[in-house]
Amino acid sequence: MAGILKNIDSPAQLRMLDAEELEQLAQELRKFIINIVATKEGHLGASLGVVELTIALHYVFNTPIDLLVWDVGHQAYGHKILTGRKDIFETNRQLGGISGFPKRSEGEYDTFGTGHSSTSISAALGMAIASNLKGETEKQHIAVIGDASIASGMAFEGLNHAGVTNANLLVILNDNAIGIDPSVGALKEYLTKARVGYKPASDNIIEALNFKYFGPVDGHDLPGLLKVLKKMKEIKGPKFLHVITRKGKGLKKAEEDQVKYHAPGKFEPETGELLKYDTNGLPLKYQDVFGLSLVELAENNEKIIGITPAMPTGSSLKYMMKAFPQRAFDVGIAEQHAVTLSAGMATQGFIVYCAIYSTFLQRAYDQLIHDVALQNLPVIFCLDRAGLVGEDGATHHGVFDIAYARAIPNLMIAAPRNEVELRNMLYTAQLGLESPLIIRYPRGRGVLKEWQLPFKKVVWGKGELLKEGSELAVLSLGNMAGNAKEAIQQLEKPEKVAHYDLKFAKPLDEELLASVFKKFDRIVTIEDGVKKGGFGSAVLEYAASLDYKGHIELMGVPDEFIEQGSVHELQEISGIHVEGLRQKLESMI
Structure with a gap:
């Protein structure tokens, strides 16, 4: 490893650099991330998009005394590399290695463990209020959150509370118009107007919540970021900085296909070309069996609806969204809303398949009980990534769904052993289901090459x-x-x-x-x-x-x-x- 990065093992060393050297450091950091993720795999695009922002934050703020929280954590690779984990970064997401997400046990720079979205504002606000109680009024508290995550209800709950405090909180909106899939919803449209220069002065939604609003600013302009962040340090109370970045920045392929390069697998680091794997003759992924089977069913049943919270590609609801755009909905990172929306549609006679990762249904447990099961509404929850999911680790394993759902009255829990069984359960669920149903299935490929067999009716509750x-x-x-x-x-x-x-x-x-x-x-x-x-x-x-x-x-x-x-x-x-x-x-x- 040549250049500046080889000598940086902590933000204290980073802050010893001249500001003019930071541009070269950004190039080296970006290349370091690309080279390791190309062979070890992981979340690529999000971390490439915040290289300059990561450097600027650790350069301007006195981390770890100043507390920095990364929302979700997909984008925290640069942060990990600059905070003492450069030499072990190749163990990222591997057994016995470092986590792919911020994790408090890895050191004091990871101030809050993340992995699910929209927690950063509440966590950072909690830290800021605690600092006030301890008399640490000069301490800074920064939450970095994406434009997809900030649309979640919990993020707004945090903003709503922060606006009536004197907490020393800086919320940085990392706006790249995409989470894993493109961002959706009215807030996304609002932010898009700000991106293209429309200044919503009288109706600025952030200022209406008592935040001092700044931006939008170019998230790849390091001198500009340093200048605005230094200004932010001097302002007391809640403030909000809107930063525009490009996911995948610095790798052309990752910029052009931001969905695929969110977590692309192995690729050629110089060109970004994905390494070719011979998948001929291999079974299809369970998620694709679900998505394609749902399209088959929807072709013959106009009452079928598909809903997913921000996972159209991961859950493969994308197939139905393409075939029947009026009957398939990506509601954004809003699991609670997805579940109650499904319940509302079920009251009107629609057959709703809510495709959601097992780990994310945990976030809508109250809605699962009160809005679905208590009213005995026949919503079909298709729980992808059930069981142990692998390299994403503890935040993403779908190992609790049986235990947390089994206690709920009216709710059936099914688990197909192969793709044909999955298809048949999906088929039977639209033939007059009278109570809510969970169908759980694992991440990755199935076990059958011949899966698209004629549908057969399942007898519920029979082994x-x-x-x-x-x-x-x-x-x-x-x-x-x-x-x-x-x-x-x-x-x-x-x-x-x-x-x-x-x-x-x-x-x-x-x-x-x-x-x-x-x-x-x-x-x-x-x-x-x-x-x-x-x-x-x-x-x-x-x-x-x-x-x-x-x-x-x-x-x-x-x-x-x-x-x-x-x-x-x-x-x-x-x-x-x-x-x-x-x-x-x-x-x-």
């Missing part, structure tokens, strides 16, 4: 015997059937183990379970969710109600937050990989 056995019963849920099947096949005496796919965590197939309890005195449950309160717990509860005297072993995610790593590595840590299951079964036969 299936996959393999007979004489001594031990394995009860798997969802895609864990694959690991269980393989583990059984590797046993010395596989004929001793029966395998059942329960398909539903709620309602349980009590008839099937009663027959299993009668036949077997040793049972193993397997799930890719938390063991406490999950599918296995439900089986235990039912077994206790029947006074079952046998032994039931629960296998799933342990009672701890699982960090980043490949899905296989994390399944191994949880003991639910094939070899872990094989060993457990062998020990019980």
